[in-house]
Amino acid sequence: MRTEKALPQKGVDLSSYLLLIDTLKNGYGLTSKEELLFLCKKLWLKPFHLKSNIMNEQILEEILNRHLGIYAQLDIPVPIDEKSAKKEEKIGSDSSKETKTSAEKPGEEGSEDKKENKKEIENVPDEEAGELNFYISEVKDDTTAATTDNNYNHLFGKKNYTFDNRYLPVSRRFIEQTIRSLRYKVPGAGRATIDIPATVEEVARKGYFNEWKLTEEDGFVTRWTLLIDHEGSMIAFKDLADAVVESATTGSVKNEGDVFYFRNYPSEYLFTNPEHTRSVKLRKLITSPSRNILIVSDAGAARGYYSEDRVRKVFRLLYQLRSHRIAWLNPLPEARWKGTSAEKISRYVKMFEPGNDNSDHMGNIIQFFKTKGVSNIGQ
16 A cells, blocks of 8 residues: 555555455465465455556565565474473584584584584574464555564463454443443333233133233333444444444344445435345435434544535535434544544534443433434524
8 A cells, every 4th residue: 555655546545455354254365475475466456456556466576575574473382391301402413413424424514514503593583483374564664675574482372372363442241231221111012921910800700711812011212313434444443333223223122223335424314234135225314213323433533624515515414314312432532532523523413432331422322312303403
């Protein structure tokens, strides 16, 4: 991405990078360096790269070869315990004596090879011994000409780590509790139970028993209508958006709302699935009975941009939905909104940040929806 920043079109974007990661997790491109190079070319090189001197097949190979060299590991056996270490040390000393004897007989050439090999072994850092080598390459300037490789193996010595590709600012459990806390009691929405008085009365009237009389208890429902901004810069927050959708639609409390998807800002249509293959007209949502609508979007804060066109179109959307109660969940902390489209949009709608499990940011959305007011857009 740094190499092709001067091009009007970008081949290596976040989507293609994540696609490569998913492909590698499935086992493709790992058998050889050539296979990995072939996979990267297929995913990253585009037709407009063919005649480009900034990014082409040769430059991509040079970049990958340079970075793959960082992860080359030395195959050095590690002693399991002290006994095995002493045993190997003893065997090594005996073999070195034999080697020394046999090497000194032919002449000076064998001894010089031995000195060179010994020097090479002495230069191997202790941190590189083992099955796990973890390096971070620090670039000193934008040209990537000068890099420093730092070994962090000592951090893994006596600790066990669990790596997970889901990083949420708040826990999934906290999101579920927040979503479930905004519920409404509805007569007859609960489970069916036996109505003993009605059953007795029916038996007394008929003179015999042939069936139970049932009644439905009062139950609780949630009414979350979610407008999810996805793709583009929101790929980084896909796990958070998925957690909100899952908590609202698959929880123990039935949700009477809908889930819609859009990119950057809704236009004439809203999509009912992430693939954008099914849609409904925005007008249908606008004219529906009053709802609690939660919009999940970075509003341009992720890239730090300000777009007057985006602000204007979002303002128009909020104005059309002014009969509903609208809250906005921005995955970026409020400190990142300044100077972006998000800062301007937050003046027209109640915008919240996720915070963490110890903050009230998510809970403030619930308090806002429980109030009787509606959006103040256009007032």
